[in-house]
Amino acid sequence: MAVSAVHLESDAFLVCMNHALSTEKEEVMGLCIGEVNILLSKSPGLFTQVDTNRIVHIHSVIILRGSDKRKDRVEISPEQLSSAATEADYRLADMTGRPMRVVGWYHSHPHITVWPSHVDVRTQAMYQMMDQGFVGLIFSCFIEDKNTKTGRVLYTCFQSVQAQKGSEYERIEIPIHVVPHEAIGKVCLESAVELPRILCQEEQDTYRKIHSLTHLDPITKIHNGSVFTKNLCSQMSAVSGSLLQWLEDCLEQNRKSIIELQLEKERLTQELATM
Amino acid sequence: MAASISGYTFSSVCYHSANSNSDHEGFLLGEVRHEETVSISDTQISSSELLQVVEVHNHEPCAQLFSFYDYAGQVNEESLNRILKDRRKNVIGWYRFRRNTQQQMSFREQIIHKQLTQLLGVPDLVFLLFSFISTANNSTHALEYVLFRPNRSRYNQRVTLSIPNLGNTSQQEYKVSSVPNTSLNYAKVIKEHGAEFFDKDGVMKDIRTIFQVYGALQDKVQSVCGEVEQSERVKEKVQEEVNKLKQQIVLRKRKTTDEERRLQEAQNPELRLTPEENTEPPETALLSRVAFHTPSTPERPGPSANPPAYSDLLSLQNDSLLPFSSSPTSAALLPRPQAVGSPGHPSPSPLGLGLSAGPNPAPSPGQEDDDEEEDDEDSSEYENLVSEVGQLPPVSAIVLLQGRPAALSPDGDASVRGSQT
Numbered sequence: 001m002a003v004s005a006v007h008l009e010s011d012a013f014l015v016c017m018n019h020a021l022s023t024e025k026e027e028v029m030g031l032c033i034g035e036v037n038i039l040l041s042k043s044p045g046l047f048t049q050v051d052t053n054r055i056v057h058i059h060s061v062i063i064l065r066g067s068d069k070r071k072d073r074v075e076i077s078p079e080q081l082s083s084a085a086t087e088a089d090y091r092l093a094d095m096t097g098r099p100m101r102v103v104g105w106y107h108s109h110p111h112i113t114v115w116p117s118h119v120d121v122r123t124q125a126m127y128q129m130m131d132q133g134f135v136g137l138i139f140s141c142f143i144e145d146k147n148t149k150t151g152r153v154l155y156t157c158f159q160s161v162q163a164q165k166g167s168e169y170e171r172i173e174i175p176i177h178v179v180p181h182e183a184i185g186k187v188c189l190e191s192a193v194e195l196p197r198i199l200c201q202e203e204q205d206t207y208r209k210i211h212s213l214t215h216l217d218p219i220t221k222i223h224n225g226s227v228f229t230k231n232l233c234s235q236m237s238a239v240s241g242s243l244l245q246w247l248e249d250c251l252e253q254n255r256k257s258i259i260e261l262q263l264e265k266e267r268l269t270q271e272l273a274t275m
Numbered sequence: 276m277a278a279s280i281s282g283y284t285f286s287s288v289c290y291h292s293a294n295s296n297s298d299h300e301g302f303l304l305g306e307v308r309h310e311e312t313v314s315i316s317d318t319q320i321s322s323s324e325l326l327q328v329v330e331v332h333n334h335e336p337c338a339q340l341f342s343f344y345d346y347a348g349q350v351n352e353e354s355l356n357r358i359l360k361d362r363r364k365n366v367i368g369w370y371r372f373r374r375n376t377q378q379q380m381s382f383r384e385q386i387i388h389k390q391l392t393q394l395l396g397v398p399d400l401v402f403l404l405f406s407f408i409s410t411a412n413n414s415t416h417a418l419e420y421v422l423f424r425p426n427r428s429r430y431n432q433r434v435t436l437s438i439p440n441l442g443n444t445s446q447q448e449y450k451v452s453s454v455p456n457t458s459l460n461y462a463k464v465i466k467e468h469g470a471e472f473f474d475k476d477g478v479m480k481d482i483r484t485i486f487q488v489y490g491a492l493q494d495k496v497q498s499v500c501g502e503v504e505q506s507e508r509v510k511e512k513v514q515e516e517v518n519k520l521k522q523q524i525v526l527r528k529r530k531t532t533d534e535e536r537r538l539q540e541a542q543n544p545e546l547r548l549t550p551e552e553n554t555e556p557p558e559t560a561l562l563s564r565v566a567f568h569t570p571s572t573p574e575r576p577g578p579s580a581n582p583p584a585y586s587d588l589l590s591l592q593n594d595s596l597l598p599f600s601s602s603p604t605s606a607a608l609l610p611r612p613q614a615v616g617s618p619g620h621p622s623p624s625p626l627g628l629g630l631s632a633g634p635n636p637a638p639s640p641g642q643e644d645d646d647e648e649e650d651d652e653d654s655s656e657y658e659n660l661v662s663e664v665g666q667l668p669p670v671s672a673i674v675l676l677q678g679r680p681a682a683l684s685p686d687g688d689a690s691v692r693g694s695q696t
Contacts, residue, residue, distance in 0.1 A: 005413075010290055010293040010294050011290070013289070013290065013293060014286050014289070014290040017282075017285070017286035017289055018282060018283055018286045021286060021438055021440060022282060022440055022441055023440050023441040023442065024440050025441070025442050142438065144435065148378070148421070149422075149435050150378060150420070150421050150433075151419070151420045151435075151436055152417055152418070152419050152420075153289075153417070154415060154417045154418070155415070156414055156415040156416075157414055157415075158414070173410075173412055173415065174414055175412055175413035176414060177413060178293045178416075180293060180294040180295075180296075182294055182510075182514060183507040183510055183514075184290075184503070184504075184507050185507075189500050189503060189504050189507075190500070193496050193497060196492075196496065199441070200489060200493075207449070207482075210449045210450075210451065211478075213452075215452070215453070216452070217453040217465060218469035218470070218473075219453070219465050220450050220452075220453040220454075221469075221472075221473075221479070222469060223450055224449050225479035225482050226481070227448045227449050228482055228485075229481050229482060232485050232486070233485065234441060235441065236488070236489060238439065238441045240492050242281045242282065242283050243283060243496055244492070244496050245281070245283070245332070245333065246281070246283035246284065246287060246333070247496065247499045247500055247503050249284075250503045253335075253336070254507060254510050255506065258510050258513055260338075261513040261514055261517055262513060265513060265516055265517050265520065268521060269520060271524060272524055275527045275528070275531070
């Protein structure tokens with residue numbers, strides 16, 4: 001049963017965009033958490049036909065570490081999938097009150113076309129083997145048309161099917177809609193602030209491996225230590241700092257909105273009372 | 276001139292735009308710096324160039340359209356101050372998000388821009404235009420953005436907007452081996468003096484220090500995040516209460532008009548009218564109201580014409596899941612036909628449009644497309660405000676996006692969307 005459409009909550013969309021725009025030098029990826037709704041509808045006509053529509057509803061995303069640092073490959077390790085599934089089961093289910101699970105994955109294509117590569121299509125086909133309804137999202141960013149000075153961000157949703165000839169896979173397009181969600185959910189906020197932590201963890205792991213090499217002379221060790229410091233500084237200014245600024249702006253905007261909403265509430269209460 | 280905007284601010288604008296049921300606009304706050312670059316060329320020993328750098332720090336979204344200007348494009352300074360308050364001095368530009376439109380400023384936007392330039396006292400006020408287009412089957416969407424500086428000459432109006440990011444994570448810069456060196460003196464000197472950098476555990480002191488900085492920063496991020504989460508919940512709650520009150524007012528108003536009409540009919544039996552939609556249960560009446568709501572004057576729907584929230588509509592679906600009702604379920608399949616030039620109210624299509632959400636929907640007649648080319652730019656806003664349920668996505672969007680490489684040629688754009696600046 002193919003997926004009819006994907007509904008992506010706007011706060012999950014926000015986190016995906018944040019993640020995709022965090023770096024233009026490599027592809028980032030994550031998992032989509034949500035639920036699948038199956039809707040039955042009767043198609044009009046003489047003979048009643050029941051259409052089964054499978055809608056994948058994405059409520060939040062989990063940012064993942066890149067397991068393969070090569071620029072053009074994104075694959076999620078089984079361990080990552082397993083731990084994300086666990087997180088979806090316990091943490092997210094508690095918060096939304098409904099069972100959630102991993103329903104798809106997303107990754108970014110910086111400076112590249114939004115369409116999935118052959119590797120992407122094959123990876124997607126592999127995920128579909130364990131879950132037919134698994135969907136793939138791609139965010140293409142840092143695209144610029146130099147002539148018109150137009151920047152572009154694109155996103156697409158796809159699944160894979162076996163090609164008619166041969167054993168290759170080809171993509172099928174799945175409609176995706178960003179569904180408004182007026183407030184940013186707790187889960188999405190927590191996912192968003194995970195990014196600096198994940199980046200730092202990656203840096204630490206790399207440095208630890210380097211640090212364990214005992215044959216390096218002090219100058220090289222100082223060099224490596226400085227590279228770590230430099231990279232962490234870069235992360236702090238480009239990611240943590242910007243994130244903190246955005247959070248503070250959100251807070252300020254919310255304070256103002258709440259005041260305005262309170263005023264409107266009073267006004268409406270009065271209006272209702274006079275009716 | 277160069278311009279930059281943080282990825283978080285950019286995503287936030289996209290988020291607010293996705294949540295709005297019409298065009299979305301707001302102000303850009305930040306600062307303009309002047310950077311001097313000195314270069315040496317064969318003809319001159321030093322030539323310095325002054326580069327104007329526009330940095331967008333954050334944005335101030337407007338809750339609705341026409342919040343600081345009227346239909347004639349007249350800016351109201353009082354409303355402007357109410358929206359901006361003390362952030363007025365940080366305004367460096369404003370932005371607009373539109374769906375399925377051309378990448379150029381509309382006439383109203385131009386006149387508003389002129390007034391804002393004067394009122395805010397920013398001679399080089401910028402305008403950031405976001406336009407959103409989708410393929411016919413809604414599987415791929417594109418958000419295009421252009422930064423204009425309309426106060427400059429006609430020919431140099433567009434500025435490249437960059438999004439600073441992490442860039443190169445540079446993990447390749449770690450050295451896994453030292454440069455081979457057999458000099459004992461070298462080894463001795465660097466060991467003796469290099470020891471300053473390391474603590475007794477052999478860990479570089481700098482690393483501990485920078486890690487502390489990082490830890491403190493991350494803690495602060497977490498705590499502010501917690502505060503934001505709380506404020507979001509409070510905002511959600513108050514918004515819900517406001518929505519409930521609005522609904523109650525609508526119901527109350529309808530009750531009174533019903534009663535008045537019944538009274539009239541009782542007094543004048545010959546003027547008896549045919550039963551209207553309002554005899555239906557409230558929810559479906561509201562739905563059909565939204566579907567048929569095409570006012571002749573471009574009036575923004577007031578609080579009384581509050582469309583049902585997406586969540587309400589979906590709960591309506593879940594309740595009536597098994598009974599095979601075709602019209603509500605098709606609405607749930609297409610909750611946001613926003614990319615289609617509609618205002619994005621979940622159009623319930625009681626007209627039985629039968630719009631399919633499957634992977635290969637029937638292509639639509641591109642009737643919308645021709646109108647848009649010829650229309651005055653002003654009307655694009657009304658199209659986005661007012662619900663016209665019969666709208667279908669323009670075919671041009673398929674041409675625009677299918678198989679198109681990331682780098683575009685101007686011709687490709689021009690042929691689809693008409694004139695470009």
